[in-house]
Amino acid sequence: MADERGETGEEAPAPEPETDSRTRAERRRDELIEEGILVAMAALRMKVKNRTIVWMLRDGNPWDDAVVRTMVREELAGLADELEREAERLAELRPKAARRIGRSQHQYDYGQEDVYLLRQRENTNRAVAQKLIELGDDDAAVDAVGAGVKHDNLMEIVSAAPLPFEPRSDDALDPEQQRRAIRAIEDELQVMLAKAEGRPLVVGARGARSASGTPGRPWWKRLRQTR
Numbered sequence: 001m002a003d004e005r006g007e008t009g010e011e012a013p014a015p016e017p018e019t020d021s022r023t024r025a026e027r028r029r030d031e032l033i034e035e036g037i038l039v040a041m042a043a044l045r046m047k048v049k050n051r052t053i054v055w056m057l058r059d060g061n062p063w064d065d066a067v068v069r070t071m072v073r074e075e076l077a078g079l080a081d082e083l084e085r086e087a088e089r090l091a092e093l094r095p096k097a098a099r100r101i102g103r104s105q106h107q108y109d110y111g112q113e114d115v116y117l118l119r120q121r122e123n124t125n126r127a128v129a130q131k132l133i134e135l136g137d138d139d140a141a142v143d144a145v146g147a148g149v150k151h152d153n154l155m156e157i158v159s160a161a162p163l164p165f166e167p168r169s170d171d172a173l174d175p176e177q178q179r180r181a182i183r184a185i186e187d188e189l190q191v192m193l194a195k196a197e198g199r200p201l202v203v204g205a206r207g208a209r210s211a212s213g214t215p216g217r218p219w220w221k222r223l224r225q226t227r
Contacts, residue, residue, distance in 0.1 A: 036128035076136040083129035090122040
């Protein structure tokens, strides 16, 4: 009688494990590229996060998905360009290294034994740069980076100052909530600035504000100067 094991009742053979046909060198190459992409994506997210914080906190703009997409693409292009320039620099070093006996003694001293490593680093940088360029053309990937940055910003706002509401980590800030959150952080920074400069505060409609300041110099720059 047939059962779930098969028509004859015998155990179905286990599927054969997939074999990796890549050579050791190819596996190492792919590992280096994957590591390079991870590092580049972490740098990308940090760069875009910093730009959006300035966009919202300093300039008082609401979150704008279209603007953030542009930021992501600009930073992807910038990172790809940096990697390409580094690859060109490594390519220029290889002929010089090939003429020198031995291996490097310091960062800028390369010899014949370093030629393979230089070529490997060059190829890795070019491969990662190409991947970043491809990501810039992928709307879903760009939106995923923007969503991650939006979540990071929300978490930083929540942890930076007591807010007039209690958002959950998966909640989106509407423009009014965002303005209130930014005002809360600005008020805390104004208190820090006044204490650092030894000045009293004036409490107005928008909360604590310093009584006087340096004409023509934004308060956030004065705060940086006092730290």
